Amino acid sequence: MKLAHFDPFVGQHCETTAAGCLLRHLGIELTEPMLFGLGEGLGFIYWNMKTMDFPFIGGRVKPDLLTENLCRNLNLTRTIQETVSVKKAWENAARLIDAGIPVGLKLDCFHLDYFSSKIHFAGHYVAMYGYDEEFAYLVDTDQQGGKVKTFLQNLALARSEKGPMSSRNLSYSISCDGERPDLREILKTAIHNNAKDYLRPPITNIGYKGILKTSREIKKWFETSKDRKRDFQTTATLMERAGTGGALFRNLYRDFLLEAYELTSQSELKDASHAFDQIATLWTSVADHFHEAGETSDVKHINDAAEVLVELSVREKIAMEDLLRATAK
Template sequence: MIINNFKPYEGENCETTAVGNLLKYNGIVLSEPMLFGIGEGISFIYWDSKQMGFPFLGGRCKQDVLTEKIVKNLNLNIEVCQTTSKSKAWENVKSKIDAGIPVGLKLDSYYLEYFTHKIHFAGHYVTIYGYDDKFAYLIDTAQQGSSVKTSLSSLSDARSAKGPMSSPNRSFIITGKNELPNLREIIISAIYNNAYEYLNPPIQNISFKGIRKTAKVIVNWFEKPGITPELITQTGVLMEKAGTGGALFRNMYRNFLKECDELYKDLELNSSYKNFCTIAHMWTEVSKMICSAGQNSSKQDLQRASDILMDIATLEEETMKTLLSKMQLRK
């Protein structure tokens, strides 16, 4: 069963791509940066735990929260299913596809057969729009090929995988064709809420405080038990290529602010847009320095990355304060 005339929504980030596909099915088409901004997605997290081989640097809000906020701000509904049963999980998805409804899936990309770079990442999202006796037909990011397929058995393994960021066989659909709220009001509220949360992190390893913490600990990565130059290089690659903590989300928020500025000049977002142009470039430099540090076993490159991160934290904090103040006047 394959949903007829299903045209993929192409994106760079897996979660916004999945949401974009489900919204498109509901007749709603917004740019990926607009989805990310409406979802109040910009943030940062430095996450280190015994379960992980190496610290994770993330450049956005928590998994699933982005989707929930997009749906809430657009006055739509989300129906989520989670179960530890592989058979129940598949039956749930299968019934939706049989009814002509595409489904968002959260899973571990390691098991997907079209992935060439095999790293366990259980916070990956895809859209399933069809299946047959052997394969599941999916929409992934443009980088992964957009319209792809993987065996049903590999999909089952990916969905039921355990570990950091995993959710047992999580699937979701988006429904509701109510009249959308006023876009200008949505944008003002989303920017205000995102800026407020960014400036008031609940713990020290989130947002600008997390960036400063990363800047302090990164210089000692070579002394951290179990850390190899290869793992450091891998972190740099993931930041820039996979977008976990590199420039991707800053580029996306930059483009969101630009689009909003073009739509509503009275919001005065151009200066913040220009700041995010600079910020995104700085994140790319951090990724380069981390890669270089791993490739050359260079503590000096980690120190350079640390210095840039300190500057990023200051500029992001200042920019979000400006956005908060401007949107507060317009609420």
């Protein structure tokens, strides 16, 4: 059973790719930067727990919140289902497919057949558009192959995996029951909300404060790491190519702000777009320093990364303050 006339969304980031697939099936066509921006997705977190092999560096808001914000801003309804039962979890997803509705799934990409790098990350999203007796048919990010498939038993393992960022076999669908709001109005609301939340982090490992904290913590991490090559090169890969880190999300937000400027003619949004273009380049340099730190085990690369992170904390704070003022009315 596969959905008829299903047109996959091509994206770089997993949650916006899944959302794009579900919205496109409703006839709603938006670019990935617009999905990310309307989802108030820009953020930062440095997360370290004793149960984790090494700290996690993330460049966006927490999992699920992006889609929640997106649906709220677009006046869409998101229906979520969670269960500890593997059997019930499959029934929840298959029932939607049988009804002609694509379904979003949150899972651990470690178990997916088509992933070449086997890293546990339970905050990954895919859109499911079909299944048969052996396989589930999915849409993942462009770099993971777009339209892909995985064995049903592996999908079940991925959905039920426990650990950081995991959910209880979470699946969701999106429906359009009301009128679409004026895009120009919700743009300003989304930008204002994102800037406000970014600038007022509830704890010091989030937002610009989190970036500053990371500049200190990576030095401790380097000294205590039992496998520097694995830790820092895996983190660099996650940041730059696996869709968790800074540059990808800053580039998406840059493009979102440029689209917002073209719709509103508000010059401050264009200025902020230029600022995030430069910020994204600095995030790539952080990943490069991490990679070299893992390759050489030379603390110089960690110290260089720390200096860039200090600068990023300042630049992002200024950019978000500018956006908060520009959208205050």
